[in-house]
Amino acid sequence: MELFANDVGAGPPVVLLHGQPGNGGDWGPVIGRLRDRFRLIAPDRPGYGRTGGRAVGFTDNAALVVALLDRLGIDSALVVGHS
Numbered sequence: 640m641e642l643f644a645n646d647v648g649a650g651p652p653v654v655l656l657h658g659q660p661g662n663g664g665d666w667g668p669v670i671g672r673l674r675d676r677f678r679l680i681a682p683d684r685p686g687y688g689r690t691g692g693r694a695v696g697f698t699d700n701a702a703l704v705v706a707l708l709d710r711l712g713i714d715s716a717l718v719v720g721h722s
Contacts, residue, residue: 640685640690640692640703641690641703641706641707641710642682642683642684642685642690642703642704642706642707643663643682643683643688643689643690644663644680644681644682644683644707644711645663645664645666645670645679645680645681645682646678646679646680646711647670647674647678647679648670648673648674648675648676648677648678648679649675649677649678650675650676650677650678651677651678651716651717652677652678652679652680652708652713652715652716652717653673653677653678653679653680653716653717653718653719654680654681654682654704654707654708654716654717654718654719655669655670655679655680655681655719655720656682656684656700656704656718656719656720656721657681657683657684657687657720657721658720658721658722659684659687659694659722660687661684661687661688662683662684662687662688662689663681663682663683663688664681664688665681665721666679666681678713680707680708680711680713680716682703682704682707684700684703685699685700685703704718
């Protein structure tokens with residue numbers, strides 16, 4: 640499974656993880672304020688938004704975010720979440 644993600648802005652990468660339920664679009668106001676200073680990656684976690692499938696636990700979510708960062712060529716990022 641590949642995570643769908645909004646990837647906008649330029650600068651140090653920041654991954655924005657939404658809560659349950661939700662989707663990456665929940666971060667819209669934050670993205671609007673920070674996109675000039677950071678590269679913001681807001682994925683739809685499994686079971687939500689455009690990623691689809693079923694919701695998964697912490698371990699699988701973490702592995703999918705690492706795979707997303709690898710796919711985007713990002714070696715490290717700040718991770719922010721809410722729930």
